[in-house]
Amino acid sequence: MVLAKLSQLKPGMVVAADVFNLDGQKILSAGATLTERSINLFKEWGILEVEILAAGEKLSRASHPGADPEKLSQIRATADRLFCRSNRDHPAVKETIDLFITHRLNQSNSNEAGGH
Amino acid sequence: MNPEDIIQGSVRLSSLPVVYFKINEVINNPDSSFEDVANVINHDSSLSARLLRIVNSSFYNFPSPIETISHALSIIGTQQLRDLALATTFISVFRGVPEQWISMNSFWRHSLACAIAARAVGMELRDGNTEKLFLGAMLHDIGKLILLENRPDSIWGILEQGRTENKILHLLEREHFGFNHGHVGAALLQAWNLPESLAAMVQFHHDPMAAGDRVQEAAAIHFADFFVKAMELGSSGDPLVPPLNPEAWEVLGLSTGFLERLWSRVDSQWREIVDIFLFG
Numbered sequence: 001m002v003l004a005k006l007s008q009l010k011p012g013m014v015v016a017a018d019v020f021n022l023d024g025q026k027i028l029s030a031g032a033t034l035t036e037r038s039i040n041l042f043k044e045w046g047i048l049e050v051e052i053l054a055a056g057e058k059l060s061r062a063s064h065p066g067a068d069p070e071k072l073s074q075i076r077a078t079a080d081r082l083f084c085r086s087n088r089d090h091p092a093v094k095e096t097i098d099l100f101i102t103h104r105l106n107q108s109n110s111n112e113a114g115g116h
Numbered sequence: 117m118n119p120e121d122i123i124q125g126s127v128r129l130s131s132l133p134v135v136y137f138k139i140n141e142v143i144n145n146p147d148s149s150f151e152d153v154a155n156v157i158n159h160d161s162s163l164s165a166r167l168l169r170i171v172n173s174s175f176y177n178f179p180s181p182i183e184t185i186s187h188a189l190s191i192i193g194t195q196q197l198r199d200l201a202l203a204t205t206f207i208s209v210f211r212g213v214p215e216q217w218i219s220m221n222s223f224w225r226h227s228l229a230c231a232i233a234a235r236a237v238g239m240e241l242r243d244g245n246t247e248k249l250f251l252g253a254m255l256h257d258i259g260k261l262i263l264l265e266n267r268p269d270s271i272w273g274i275l276e277q278g279r280t281e282n283k284i285l286h287l288l289e290r291e292h293f294g295f296n297h298g299h300v301g302a303a304l305l306q307a308w309n310l311p312e313s314l315a316a317m318v319q320f321h322h323d324p325m326a327a328g329d330r331v332q333e334a335a336a337i338h339f340a341d342f343f344v345k346a347m348e349l350g351s352s353g354d355p356l357v358p359p360l361n362p363e364a365w366e367v368l369g370l371s372t373g374f375l376e377r378l379w380s381r382v383d384s385q386w387r388e389i390v391d392i393f394l395f396g
Contacts, residue, residue: 082357085282085357086359087359087360092370096360097346111268
């Protein structure tokens with residue numbers, strides 16, 4: 001992941017983290033590919049820097065920005081136990097573990113939302 | 117001991133539903149029409165009702181409702197509908213297997229999740245025979261049921277050891293019997309005279325690279341089993357997610373980007389399919 005200045009952005013680059021405007025509204029999601037239009041949009045919104053993926057880098061869902069750290073570490077511990085006999089360095093297994101963690105986080109968030 | 121010894125004397129040997137043979141007979145007869153096949157299926161009203169629910173579910177997402185079996189046959193194809201028909205009747209074949217160690221409900225929930233995932237892999241790979249993958253994946257663990265019924269002491273010991281020592285069950289089975297539940301399931305399918313491709317998928321789901329010219333299908337079941345264990349949908353007694361065979365993953369040629377779509381597809385179809393198969 002590299003922090004790129006507006007002038008360095010080119011169509012085809014992939015955004016590594018959600019992009020927000022100054023009002024805190026999300027204008028582009030992590031994983032989106034930049035287009036001329038999105039770069040112009042950044043200019044209009046006064047966004048100066050954007051995190052993008054380095055060449056060959058894959059978007060890490062497992063960084064889970066905004067997740068409750070305590071909850072995240074509990075879920076990671078569950079994943080460690082569940083996948084302890086699996087080949088965790090394989091890209092497809094890694095991705096599956098990422099999905100497991102994401103899904104568990106979503107579940108626990110929606111359980112909380114349902115409880116209020 | 118070999119897998120054939122274990123299925124000898126199993127009460128399940130003679131319990132394949134009659135309707136399957138009738139469907140097969142009419143499909144294999146070159147003079148049969150769609151109407152002839154439809155008549156056989158319609159004769160079993162609970163089977164035809166279940167099949168119609170499946171073809172009208174999110175599983176297919178057809179734009180307009182399909183109201184008759186002959187319409188379903190013309191859209192899905194006779195082989196595919198036969199495989200689905202067999203899949204829906206299988207749960208009743210295994211009624212009465214002792215449930216102290218694995219509940220049949222969660223066993224079939226796991227099997228159906230695996231079947232949905234394997235079918236989705238087939239669709240991603242533009243495999244023309246997705247319902248065969250569905251059926252193979254649905255049956256991948258039936259050898260466990262035979263072992264539970266016919267070698268309960270051995271298999272209970274294995275399940276207990278798996279639980280306490282965090283070990284993978286099929287490896288413990290191999291240590292104990294010299295083969296795993298895949299081989300037992302395949303022996304049963306062969307005894308039933310089901311297609312060889314189906315037996316190969318079941319036999320090699322833990323060892324897909326040994327499946328010869330069935331390697332792609334076996335790899336699809338192997339991967340689907342891994343994936344739905346990670347999704348924790350149902351349980352076949354394995355407390356842990358097994359390793360993914362890297363060569364099998366290469367054989368499939370899927371991208372890791374597919375996995376997120378696969379997760380949501382299985383997630384969205386699973387409840388409906390479980391409802392139709394287990395309670396329909």
